[in-house]
Amino acid sequence: MLVHGSVYRPFHGEHHMIRINTTTTMDITNVDLPLQVDVERCNYKAGETSDGQLCIVYASHDDFLLHVWIRVVDGDGIGIWVPQNILSLSVEIGRVTRGWLGHLRVVQVRSGYVYLSMKCITPVGILRCWFLSLSLETMKIESLIHGTFGDSAYPYVMAWPPCLIGDDGGTGHEVEGSR
Structure with missing residues (x-):
């Protein structure tokens, strides 16, 4: 993760963790983790809070606790x-997943948001993610997507493709009456 x-x-x-300073000297140093x-x-990731501070987020497997x-x-x-x-997280994740609890993984921490994945096998043998x-x-959890697929996905930020921007600078996706 890139922070500052x-x-x-x-x-x-x-x-x-290994820290590589990419702005000036390319120094490589070690940063100790919390004990x-x-x-x-x-099951931890380095990232940044909404105000840009370096943070570590760790999810424990056995008790669904998220440490920041x-x-x-x-x-x-x-x-x-x-x-x-x-x-x-057990109550909130149970609310979002309608009672299913499984293997929780920290995927990424970016701009004050923690992205998590969770997968479990249902009693009939279907993998739910x-x-x-x-x-x-x-500290509010929201479901981004769920289904019957593997949990190998990573969030990323992508610029809006220039070919989809109109001459007026708009995307053409404004809601009627929003102006």
Whole structure:
């Protein structure tokens, strides 16, 4: 994930991430993870809050808890992880998925939103998958898409294709009466 000109990548099996400063020197450094993160399952992602702060989001597999830490600099100038929130997701995910609970995975953290996927096998053997978004500000979960497909999808931001922009700069998709 790119945050403030640095790329953060998990160092699988280790209790730190690799940080590559892409803006000036291309320095490579290690950033320790919060001790509570289970690095063996790798169900965490680095990202940014809505105000651009570096954060770590970790989802525990056994109890559907989502842990959020923010990286701050202490009085000695040392970067530390400060717990911001621990949220129980089982009730909210149960509401969105109509009672189904399964394997939860953190897909991405971007601009104050956590993107999650969850999959489970129904009693009749059908694989059900959900892609969810969680606002770090409101802590509200929304279902983006669900169905009977694999959970290998990743959110991304894409510019509106120039060929679909009209001469007036509009997309032609304005709702009647919205002006």
